[in-house]
Amino acid sequence: MIRVGQGFDVHQLVEGRPCIIGGVTIPYEKGLLGHSDADVLLHALTDAILGALGLGDIGRHFPDNDPAFKDADSLKLLEQVWEMAKEKGYRLGNADCTIIAQKPKMAPYIPEMTAIIAKALHAEPEQVNVKATTTEQLGFTGRGEGVAAQSVVCLIQGMLSS
Ligand SMILES: Nc1ccn([C@@H]2O[C@H](COP(=O)(O)O)[C@@H](O)[C@H]2O)c(=O)n1
Ligand SMILES: C[C@@]1(CO)OP(=O)(O)OP(=O)(O)OC[C@H]1O
DSSP: OEEEEEEEEEEEEETTSOOEETTEEOOOSOEEOSSSOOOHHHHHHHHHHHHHHTOOOHHHHSOTTOGGGTTOOHHHHHHHHHHHHHHTTEEEEEEEEEEEOSSSOOGGGHHHHHHHHHHHTTOOGGGEEEEEEOOTTOHHHHTTSEEEEEEEEEEEESOOOO
């Protein structure tokens, strides 16, 4: 069986917070605001996996009013969700992710993000694609007020016949 899921998330960019995206701490004058570490890319990916599994969304599993998730490491949350996928017998087909941000420049950090995500999903880096786009200075991302991310995953259960 093949299942697909998609996820989307947004976090505000503010001063005095670290800028953690895809598990990488990016040097930047602002960071992402959230109850957790606000890793917008990992949240979108986690939601995509939960969507593929038919298990709702990240807030259902890790509520944003639960002190247990204050400053939570989103990579750990992703790993927990991946355990759910594994328990149901799924492996990753592929994941495709887009970061939507005017700044900072993501390109230098994308190989590390890809490696971190592939490791968390027990997959090869070739199965994970991370890309970035600006919105040409339009909208809240274009004004640098926030960062958005979206993700699509394909999960495979059992053997595929050729
Ligand atoms: N925050 C970002 C945004 C974009 N990139 C890279 O720049 C390329 C051009 O972006 P456009 O929005 O003008 O199409 C894009 O393809 C990314 O490779 C980036 O690194 N960080
Ligand atoms: C993981 C959580 C936990 O508080 O992180 P937040 O930083 O609140 O981020 P958001 O994407 O708004 O919702 C997901 C939450 O469940």
